[in-house]
Every structure is written in structure tokens, then in C-alpha cells.
Amino acid sequence: MNEIFLYKLFLSLHIISVIAWMAGMLYLPRLFVYHSTKPVGSDSSETFKIMERKLLNLIINPAAIFSYIFGFALIHSIGAENLGQIWLQLKILLVLAMSGLHGYFSRLVRDFEADKRTKSHKFYRIINELPTVLLIIIIFLVIFKPN
Secondary structure (H helix, E strand, C coil): CCHHHHHHHHHHHHHHHHHHHHHHHHHHHHHHHHHCCCCCCCHHHHHHHHHHHHHHHHHHHHHHHHHHHHHHHHHHHHCHHHHHCHHHHHHHHHHHHHHHHHHHHHHHHHHHHCCCCCCCHHHHHHHCCHHHHHHHHHHHHHHHCCC
16 A cells, blocks of 8 residues: 555544544533532433443543554654654644543543532533633644644
């Protein structure tokens, strides 16, 4: 296979993986908002636990892994010497921040699973916006590639 084909293949698979990852990262904190308003032990609370766990384990986690795999494949295909570009360094830094947020959301899923609720629905409304902000900045970095 030629290099251009591989690059386009990796790019396509990376974009698909990122879209799936972000869909979950945008939806999961919204579930937290609704879940936090339901009484502990209620049928709706138990349903939210199942939804959150499945979203995390079946969509968000695998999509994040594939995003990384195809992201590394892209870096390999363009050459590691391109890691010196400021826009790419910033993108990687923000992806790491998104990954940290992903880890925090994973912790919140475990907390809800254990009925540990220390935050209000207002807190979850605020963190609901963080993946969106990170995603917007990452997209602008990738499209405009500022130096």
C-alpha cells in the first residue's frame, strides 16, 4: 500500500474513533446531571447506573483506545519529526487533558455505582461543558495549525 493511502486510512479511522469518543464524553456528564437528581436506590437511579456503565465500557473506553492507536499511526505515517510543531504539541496536550477528564468521568461512574454522591446537579452541568470546550480548541488547532 502506498503512503498516501495509509495516511488517509489512518486519518479516517482516527476521525471515526474520535467522533465516537466525543459522543460518549458529551453524553455521559449529561447522564450524571439527571442521575444526580434521582433518589438513591430508585428504579431510575439503577437504570442510570446501567446506562452510564455501558456507555463508558462499550463506547467511550474502546473509542478512546482506537483514537490513540490511530493517532499514533498518523504520527508514524507523517514522521515523528513533525512532533516539533507547536500546534501538534498543543493538540497532544489537550488530548491528554481530555483523557484526564475521561478518567475523572470513569471515577464518577464508579461513585454513582456505589451511591456516593458528593456533588450537586449544578456541578455536573458545569463539567458537562468541559469536553465541548476541549474539542473546539482541538479542532481549531488541527484545522488552522498555528505555529
